[in-house]
Every structure is written in C-alpha cells, then in structure tokens.
Amino acid sequence: AQSVTQPDIHITVSEGASLELRCNYSYGATPYLFWYVQSPGQGLQLLLKYFSGDTLVQGIKGFEAEFKRSQSSFNLRKPSVHWSDAAEYFCAVASISSGSARQLTFGSGTQLTVLP
Amino acid sequence: DTEVTQTPKHLVMGMTNKKSLKCEQHMGHRAMYWYKQKAKKPPELMFVYSYEKLSINESVPSRFSPECPNSSLLNLHLHALQPEDSALYLCASSQGTSSMFFGPGTRLTVL
Numbered sequence: 467a468q469s470v471t472q473p474d475i476h477i478t479v480s481e482g483a484s485l486e487l488r489c490n491y492s493y494g495a496t497p498y499l500f501w502y503v504q505s506p507g508q509g510l511q512l513l514l515k516y517f518s519g520d521t522l523v524q525g526i527k528g529f530e531a532e533f534k535r536s537q538s539s540f541n542l543r544k545p546s547v548h549w550s551d552a553a554e555y556f557c558a559v560a561s562i563s564s565g566s567a568r569q570l571t572f573g574s575g576t577q578l579t580v581l582p
Numbered sequence: 583d584t585e586v587t588q589t590p591k592h593l594v595m596g597m598t599n600k601k602s603l604k605c606e607q608h609m610g611h612r613a614m615y616w617y618k619q620k621a622k623k624p625p626e627l628m629f630v631y632s633y634e635k636l637s638i639n640e641s642v643p644s645r646f647s648p649e650c651p652n653s654s655l656l657n658l659h660l661h662a663l664q665p666e667d668s669a670l671y672l673c674a675s676s677q678g679t680s681s682m683f684f685g686p687g688t689r690l691t692v693l
Binding site: 509510512517568569570573577 | 586588613615622623624625627630631632637638670672674676679681682683684685686687689
C-alpha cells in the first residue's frame with residue numbers, strides 16, 4: 467500500500483528566508499507526486515506535480531520540488547518566503563484506481579508560519 | 583477553465599434535516615470525488631465516481647448518499663447526520679493522468 471510521510475508538523479520561517487518542506491513516500495511503481503497548499507477554510511490548490519521526466523519540477527508561486535527516487539523523497543522548496551505563503555502544505559502520491567479515477571494518499575500536512 | 587465549484591459554502595443543519603451538497607466542473611473530467619476533512623487533518627476519501635458510476639465507497643455510513651447525475655455534476659445527499667460529521671467537504675475531479683483539482687469546499691456544521 468502507498469503511504470506518504472511529512473516529518474515536520476509545523477515549520478516557522480522568517481519572511482525572505484528559504485524554505486524546504488520534506489516529503490517521503492512509499493509506492494511500488496513509479497509514483498505520481500503532488501504538492502497542494504491549503505489556506506484556512508479553503509480548498510486545496512495544486513502547487514506542482516511530478517509524473518516523469520525532469521526530476522526538478524517548477525510550480526506556481528515560485529515553488530519547486532525535486533524527485534529523488536533513491537531517497538523516496540519529493541521535497542518542496544522556495545528560495546524566499548512571502549508572508550502570504552503561510553498555510554498548510556500537503557504532499558500526496560497517486561495511483562490509478564479504476565477507469566479514469568485515481569486515489570490520492572495524503573501526508574499528514576505541514577503547517578507553515580511566516581514571521582515578519 | 584480549471585475550476586471546480588461547490589455550493590453552498592457553509593451549511594448548518596440539525597440532526598433530523600435532509601440537505602444536499604453540490605459540485606460542478608466543466609473540464610471534461612470523467613472522475614469525480616468526495617473528500618471529508620476535519621480540522622488540522624488531511625482530506626479523507628469518501629466516494630469516487632468514474633464515468634458516472636460509483637467505483638469506490640470507503641465504508642462511508644449510509645447517512646451520506648452520493649449521486650452523479652451527469653459527467654459534470656456530483657451531489658452528496660445528507661440525512662440524519664451526527665455532530666461528529668461536522669467537517670469541510672471537498673469535491674475534486676480528474677481525468678486519466680491529469681492532476682486532481684479541488685473545489686473550495688462546503689463547511690458543514692451539524693447541531
């Protein structure tokens with residue numbers, strides 16, 4: 467069965483500092499990997515995804531993530547954090563379930579606080 | 583258009599009420615999903631529809647009844663809910679290897 471681990475429940479960074487959020491996955495085949503962001507009371511917004519190809523993927527809002535198969539990791543990075551980046555971040559791995567459907571397995575999330 | 587819309591945004595209901603949550607997408611996606619999310623937790627899958635047919639029911643109590651009237655619409659009918667069912671209910675859609683897109687959610691409170 468697939469699983470996702472986000473080791474950091476809560477991270478605090480200062481505005482302008484760099485950010486790395488960790489994600490480790492367990493999946494038998496080539497994984498489809500995603501990072502989503504959720505502001506309080508809102509839905510999930512897709513930041514970026516990895517399906518295949520270049521292991522460094524660029525996303526929206528200046529985020530990037532690197533797929534490392536040897537470490538089963540898909541860490542999210544941003545060189546300079548803005549106050550508006552404060553939110554909950556979820557890493558997820560997907561499998562195809564039936565037809566066109568897929569099943570997403572989410573990590574437990576990392577809450578990001580940004581200090582002024 | 584990569585938007586999934588959900589109505590209502592907020593819903594307060596008593597334990598004896600019957601209400602419905604609605605979800606709509608016009609991206610041509612043939613898979614649609616209902617998730618339940620409690621505070622400070624990741625979303626939990628409830629139901630999956632593939633080509634308008636229910637393909638996954640994650641052992642959800644029968645007081646939740648999903649319906650997919652057509653390829654663009656997904657409903658969740660609610661009846662005799664319990665206070666512990668209060669949560670954010672998220673709808674999502676996807677197609678093949680495309681990304682899964684989520685709606686803004688319905689905040690449900692059961693009194």
